[in-house]
Amino acid sequence: MTDQLTRAGANGAAAPTSEAPALELRNVNASYGTTTVLRDVSLSVAPGSVTALIGPNGAGKTTSLRVASGLMRPTGGQVLVDGVDVTRSSAARRAKGGMCHVPEGRGVYRNLTVRENLLMQATSSSPKETIEIAASVFPRLGERLTQKAGTLSGGEQQMLALSAAYVANPKLVLVDEPSLGLAPIIVDLVFDFLKTLREKNVALLLVDQYALRTLAIADHAYVLRRGEIAYDGDAAGLLQGNMFEKYIGEGAA
Ligand SMILES: Nc1ncnc2c1ncn2[C@@H]1O[C@H](COP(=O)(O)OP(=O)(O)OP(=O)(O)O)[C@@H](O)[C@H]1O
Numbered sequence: 001m002t003d004q005l006t007r008a009g010a011n012g013a014a015a016p017t018s019e020a021p022a023l024e025l026r027n028v029n030a031s032y033g034t035t036t037v038l039r040d041v042s043l044s045v046a047p048g049s050v051t052a053l054i055g056p057n058g059a060g061k062t063t064s065l066r067v068a069s070g071l072m073r074p075t076g077g078q079v080l081v082d083g084v085d086v087t088r089s090s091a092a093r094r095a096k097g098g099m100c101h102v103p104e105g106r107g108v109y110r111n112l113t114v115r116e117n118l119l120m121q122a123t124s125s126s127p128k129e130t131i132e133i134a135a136s137v138f139p140r141l142g143e144r145l146t147q148k149a150g151t152l153s154g155g156e157q158q159m160l161a162l163s164a165a166y167v168a169n170p171k172l173v174l175v176d177e178p179s180l181g182l183a184p185i186i187v188d189l190v191f192d193f194l195k196t197l198r199e200k201n202v203a204l205l206l207v208d209q210y211a212l213r214t215l216a217i218a219d220h221a222y223v224l225r226r227g228e229i230a231y232d233g234d235a236a237g238l239l240q241g242n243m244f245e246k247y248i249g250e251g252a253a
Pocket residue numbers: 032035037055056057058059060061062063064
């Protein structure tokens with residue numbers, strides 16, 4: 001990650017090592033008011049790997065991503081990026097350090113054009129390069145550069161939100177329900193994009209309702225139930241025997 005996070009290490013936290021996970025939640029607790037929704041959650045994402053976070057509605061998946069990206073402070077435990085404790089770092093600082101959180105619900109600036117949205121997301125100083133990169137992964141965006149993001153279809157807005165995970169050149173990407181509410185053909189595009197990220201060796205923590213498709217591209221998986229980790233193991237392990245039915249349920253396929 002950038003020198004900002006490295007400096008956090010120099011401020012007393014453990015020094016980063018090349019062996020360290022790209023992301024680690026260590027014994028995290030989180031609450032909304034007096035309601036505790038995460039209990040002693042520990043998970044990690046290895047560098048360049050895809051980790052699935054699966055669980056029923058209300059299990060705490062979105063909350064886990066919000067804690068990871070700094071949008072929410074845990075009431076206990078730690079968040080580490082590349083082995084550096086960032087629990088007290090702001091979301092903006094974590095983003096500058098190479099973390100990209102694509103939240104549920106299409107995080108785009110509706111009154112800005114597609115081009116303006118892309119340039120806001122980008123780290124490249126070359127607008128031409130940014131636009132070319134985005135258009136290469138989502139050609140449809142390249143055809144709509146001057147259109148206001150708020151007037152894009154739901155699928156196009158999701159493509160625009162996801163393109164941040166590419167043009168910002170992050171090392172670590174957290175994606176929350178990217179296929180929610182999309183037509184099947186657009187869901188295919190979304191998963192193709194996630195596979196592209198995987199090929200780029202980005203560390204990816206993925207929450208998605210399509211458990212089977214999510215597990216198919218994941219190396220490691222966690223199942224959250226009522227705010228606690230119920231499964232921690234190989235993604236492939238959840239597809240063996242009756243493991244899927246046991247941990248996820250047939251209806252979630
Ligand atoms: N802002 C909030 N205030 C109070 N409770 C909240 C808030 N956001 C979430 N919760 C509660 O926290 C619990 C975990 O929610 P979270 O959104 O993290 O679950 P999830 O696994 O992502 O669910 P889903 O699959 O339905 O999106 C739920 O019981 C939810 O009602």
